[in-house]
Amino acid sequence: MRVVSQVSTIVNQEMASAIFTLEAKIVSVSGGKAVVKPTARRVFGDNDEPYEYEAINDVRLLSLVWNGGKSGISGEVKAGDDCLLIAISHTDAQEPDHKTLSACAAITGFSDIAAHTMPDSVGLRLFHAAAFVTLDDDDITIDNGGGAKLVLNGNGITLDAPGGFTVNANTQINGNVGIAGNMSQTGGGGGGGGKATFSGDVDITGTSTAADHNSGGISGKGHKHKENGGGITDAPMA
Structure with a gap:
């Protein structure tokens, strides 16, 4: 050889x-x-x-x-x-x-058997069971697989939270706020009532209901005023 x-x-x-x-x-x-x-x-x-x-x-x-x-x-x-x-x-x-x-x-991680197989329809996907995070051009989606979903698309953000959305923080919102449903204010901690303050005008198309309305320091609930004849009216009655 x-x-x-x-x-x-x-x-x-x-x-x-x-x-x-x-x-x-x-x-x-x-x-x-x-x-x-x-x-x-x-x-x-x-x-x-x-x-x-x-x-x-x-x-x-x-x-x-x-x-x-x-x-x-x-x-x-x-x-x-x-x-x-x-x-x-x-x-x-x-x-x-x-x-x-x-x-x-x-x-x-080297397998072709997965819930989301290659090639995928997005640029990048991280997933576990039904939950996933996807990153694409001008789009980020976070979905927990249980109904909660956050989508950052273009210059807008959409949040789906059928079970509720809770924020434990002081919050500053710069811009207009629209509310399609009802709004309630439960007050501060310790069982005391809270307070809502508006620096501008408030327009109400429906009925305004309150325990008292205070205008210029004058109570609407117990207010008495002079009659044209010189007498004093009784306080407003229910």
């Missing part, structure tokens, strides 16, 4: 024994590591029988992380989830080791 052929045979044998990437499934997860079972089977040159890989213990789970771990995307990983098993070369003081399953890590 010529030298070139011998070298080629050696290289082919080494490459055949090397592992780079394998499709796999998570068997179990504990303490940030997993037991992973490759789903692919392999046929070696000297044996036509497919070889089924054994489950691999203590496999690191890799995710998208930046900024020294301060930023990233994380999620729950369960048994049965698809992953991509990759062999990683570690190095000692002399030379790197071969790429084998003795040193590997699993990248989760």
